[in-house]
Amino acid sequence: THSGQAVPEDLVKGQRFAFISGRPKLLGSPFAFRRHGACGMELSDLLPHLATVADDTTLVRSVQTDNVNHTPAQLLFGTGHQLAGRPSLGAWTTYGLGAETADLPAFVLLSSGKLSGISMLHGAGFLPSVYQGVTFQAGATPIFHLSDPPGVTRADREATVRAINAVNAVRLTDVADPEIATRIAQYEVAFRMQAAAPELVDFSQESRATLDQYGVEPGKPSLATNLLLARRMVERGVRFVQLRDGDWDHHGAIATNLKAKCADVDRPLAALVSDLKQRGLLDETLVIWAGEFGRTPMAQGDGRDHHKEAFTVWMAGGGLRGGLSYGATDELGYRVVEDAVHVHDLQATILHLLGLDHERLTFRYQGREFRLTDVHGRVVHDLLA
Known part of the structure; x- marks a missing residue:
């Protein structure tokens, strides 16, 4: 009226x-x-x-x-403060609750639509960087460099990761830097993700009825695809899934x-x-x-x-x-x-x-x-x- x-x-x-x-x-x-x-x-x-x-x-x-401009308002909503540098909600959550799975990240970011995004919304701020979100890409290859390079076996990759982490462990003992502990953990998760992630993103396990319910077109990046992927992540122990849609x-x-x-x-x-x-x-x-x-x-x-x-x-x-x-x-x-x-x-x-x-x-x-x-x-x- x-x-x-x-x-x-x-x-x-x-x-x-x-x-x-x-x-x-x-x-x-x-x-x-x-x-x-x-x-x-x-x-x-x-x-x-x-x-x-x-x-x-x-x-x-x-x-x-408190603010009518995008960046400070996004930061306030996502990190509790209008200035950059604070931990995101997902980082605080994983810091407080820890990880529920050893095979996938505890905090994942999925994006769809046109975004001029700011990475602080899934960052760890001053928390140890182990708590920051891991970005999964839209499309048929959500995680880059997941496969072993040609000529490199799974055993070769495991031996490489173990050798790198042994060197990092020595350095951690010397300087007690928590970021080195984060680096060790990230190498280990990345190695285990090589086995876990392909099954995670394989929608052939979903029924035709479920795909239709969400409106998913296999292989086509969309919010619908990301929401179904988020459900699969939650089922497999991912603690916090953040979806951004532009x-x-x-x-x-x-x-x-x-x-x-x-x-x-x-x-x-x-x-x-x-x-x-x-x-x-x-x-x-x-x-x-x-x-x-x-x-x-x-x-x-x-x-x-x-x-x-x-x-x-x-x-x-x-x-x-x-x-x-x-x-x-x-x-x-x-x-x-x-x-x-x-x-x-x-x-x-x-x-x-x-x-x-x-x-x-x-x-x-x-x-x-x-x-x-x-x-x-x-x-x-x-x-x-």
Whole structure:
């Protein structure tokens, strides 16, 4: 009912945006919203598959952050601080929980879409580098240099790794540098991955029904392929899988761009929830779909600008209350009016769901104790099952 009207001046006075200025006009959604599931969760018609798993998912509709620019907002969401150099959420998680498998990395990064990414989002920061994420490439060869070179046998490679690690072990004894211990561990994992990784990425083990459920086309890089691969990783003990998907920054042509991107994510993400549940893994696997901020309820041409005051994060499994829509904004979707959840609160809650206390998960660096949530954050107990 407000679409096309100038935004109320009191909302934007003194506020900072990435691109828009003055008093832009409000832009209502061109897409309908309907209620789904026994919980009555309100979802866009662009997400028909996710609508079928509404009772297993959780919407946090009152998330707030501190910056309207991509890099600092991504860093705050992913590392707890707007400046580079802090450990990522995945690094903190593997530091706190350790690895569950010796044959694959504990923390893996998968990417799809067009990305101008920053590596700090899967980096270890000042933690030992053994905790940083390992990138798997999109496409038919997700891990480079995995095969032995021509003329080199498996036994030759093993002997080489053992010899290198023996030299590294001597150096470790001499200087006690934890990065040497990391190097030893990485050589060993890489060697074991030569046997484990081909089986991991072999989708011929998946039924045609499962491939169709996710919308996977074998050999074609996509978010759907990465989500199915993420499920296979979780089954094999990978502790933390981070998926990045590009092309969500819709400053223009939002009606067509958003429709296309929602089509990319809707089917495979719903399939992941259903698949994990069917395999008895959903209760012990936390799934999160989020961006670093929201989009303005005001128009920027035929798109929307960055918005830090209120946005939604979608979650499922891992001890959450399924079917819950938590928090609320004003009728324009501009400001949170009920149950605000700062990014630090979300991080504290994520760690809690993973069995970690965000106030006790610390690392001493340069004379002080650091943590993901810095000196902030509270666990949002209302989100817990």
